[in-house]
Amino acid sequence: MPTPGEYYQRDREWQPPAYTHDYKTSVARSPRYSLISLENTVSEITGPTFGHNDIDPLDNDMIHNYARSGESAIGERIILHGRVLDENARPVPNTLVEAWQANAGGRYRHKKDTYLAPIDPNFGGCGRTITDENGYYYFRTVKPGAYPWRNWVNNWRPAHIHLSVFGSGFVQRLITQCYFEGDPLIPKCPIVKTIPTQEGIDSLVAALDLNATIPLDSIAYKFDIVLRGRRSTLFENRLEGN
Numbered sequence: 001m002p003t004p005g006e007y008y009q010r011d012r013e014w015q016p017p018a019y020t021h022d023y024k025t026s027v028a029r030s031p032r033y034s035l036i037s038l039e040n041t042v043s044e045i046t047g048p049t050f051g052h053n054d055i056d057p058l059d060n061d062m063i064h065n066y067a068r069s070g071e072s073a074i075g076e077r078i079i080l081h082g083r084v085l086d087e088n089a090r091p092v093p094n095t096l097v098e099a100w101q102a103n104a105g106g107r108y109r110h111k112k113d114t115y116l117a118p119i120d121p122n123f124g125g126c127g128r129t130i131t132d133e134n135g136y137y138y139f140r141t142v143k144p145g146a147y148p149w150r151n152w153v154n155n156w157r158p159a160h161i162h163l164s165v166f167g168s169g170f171v172q173r174l175i176t177q178c179y180f181e182g183d184p185l186i187p188k189c190p191i192v193k194t195i196p197t198q199e200g201i202d203s204l205v206a207a208l209d210l211n212a213t214i215p216l217d218s219i220a221y222k223f224d225i226v227l228r229g230r231r232s233t234l235f236e237n238r239l240e241g242n
C-alpha cells in the first residue's frame with residue numbers, strides 16, 4: 001500500500017486578490033459574491049484523457065509548426081523547458097501542456113489584436129506536448145515581444161508565454177504564464193504587481209539555462225510547474241488560492 005501523502009493546508013494569501021485597483025480589467029472580472037463549490041461528476045474527473053497518439057511531432061515546435069515548408073518563424077529562437085511536479089517534487093507524467101504567445105514583435109495571431117506590430121506569416125503562436133515519465137516537457141519557439149495594453153496611459157506587458165496543464169479531464173485544467181529572467185518590465189507590470197509576495201512573482205519567472213542552450217541556435221529557459229504546496233506556481237484560474 002502506498003504511504004498516504006502529507007496534507008498541505010491551502011494558503012489563501014498566496015494568490016493575488018481578484019480585484020486590484022491598478023489592474024483595471026479586474027473590476028469586470030472579479031466576483032461580487034462568494035464562490036460556490038461544485039462537486040465534479042465521475043465523467044468530469046476521469047475524462048477526456050490524452051495520449052501520445054494525439055500529439056504531432058511538430059506540435060511543440062512553434063518555430064516550424066505553422067511555417068511554410070523550408071521557412072521558420074522570425075525572432076530570437078528559444079527553448080522553454082522544465083518539469084511538471086506535485087507538491088512533494090514528484091513528477092507528473094503523461095499530462096498535456098499547452099502554450100500560446102505573441103510573436104517576436106509582441107502581436108498575437110488574433111483578429112482582435114490591433115497592435116501595429118506585423119503578423120509573422122510563419123508563426124501561429126501555439127503548441128502542445130505531453131510530459132514524459134519524469135514529468136519533463138519542452139517547447140521550441142521564438143521569444144515573444146513586449147506589447148502595450150490599455151490599462152493606464154503607458155503600460156506594457158513583459159514578454160511572456162501562457163501555459164495550461166490538464167489533469168485527467170478538462171475541469172482540472174490550470175492556466176498560468178511565465179516571464180523571462182532579467183526582463184525590466186516585470187516589476188513595472190500592473191498584473192504582476194497584484195501578486196502579494198516576491199516569492200510568488202519569482203515562481204512565474206523562467207530562469208536562463210545555459211546548460212540546455214543549443215550553441216549557435218537557441219537560448220534555453222527553465223520553468224518548472226509545481227501544482228500544489230508552498231512552492232506552487234501561481235495559476236490564473238485558481239483565484240481562491242492553491
